[in-house]
């Protein structure tokens with residue numbers, strides 16, 4: 001079964017920090033619109049497909065294409081997105097995360113974790129694997145904050161071709177000064193790392209996985225954001241086997257250390273071999289240049305569809321088809 005956790009962090013309001021939306025004014029709509037794209041094949045909560053500032057489409061297209069080809073069951077879980085999606089969803093009823101450079105990011109991280117843990121427990125009998133994706137614009141920054149707070153070295157990825165690393169460093173420094181944080185400072189209290197520096201999706205997905213049976217087959221569908229979730233789980237003593245499934249665009253992103261971090265956290269990495277190099281659509285062809293890269297569980301949905309027997313060619317062809325339909329080509 002596939003789960004899409006949609007959340008938010010006020011970090012996304014900092015100009016230049018996120019490309020997961022056309023501009024800072026519409027980024028708050030991205031997560032809810034992403035969920036609608038997965039569910040309906042188009043956004044309903046807003047009337048425009050989420051794109052980055054240069055018009056490249058959301059990776060929700062890939063997730064939707066994987067679903068259309070493989071028809072795996074899925075649920076959308078809202079964990080603090082600014083808006084509810086139009087599609088049916090489970091609501092953990094939490095607030096968007098605050099900007100950790102200014103405030104405690106997720107004051108009720110424990111409650112969010114516990115509520116999601118209950119949800120995980122109730123899912124215990126569902127069909128395996130459990131493939132869990134996210135949409136949290138700005139989420140790579142909160143991932144960096146949590147990874148470092150837990151003593152995990154390595155840079156995170158980003159939604160744009162130019163990773164705003166300097167800006168991320170500034171937010172890290174400010175966050176540390178605000179709450180007495182630092183590298184490894186909250187190693188003994190992983191939920192404090194999320195509370196002070198993270199986002200609600202991290203608390204929710206960590207809780208959800210914690211609630212699943214210990215031997216469940218878990219696939220964290222995302223790039224460095226899901227490594228932050230895994231770091232929280234590992235710091236809590238969770239020793240389950242896990243695949244972290246992303247796209248080749250994150251695995252090959254030289255600005256980040258996805259593979260090194262996955263290995264240090266004891267995860268089996270998977271990099272979806274998407275290939276849009278011959279796409280007639282610039283929006284997709286530019287994925288090969290590092291635009292967008294991953295999100296909405298795209299790499300994990302691809303993994304899942306492959307697992308269910310769908311070929312790489314069919315999957316990439318379906319993405320092209322959906323993109324043409326959606327953008328009216």
Ligand code: AAM
Pocket residue numbers: 017018019020021030034050051052057058059060134135136137138139140141157158159160292293294295296297
């Ligand atoms: C989610 N929706 C997206 C998107 N993501 N639409 C367009 N591009 C993306 N990359 P950052 O921290 O740089 O904002 O990157 C994290 C976001 O990018 C997440 O929302 C993730 O799901 C993805």
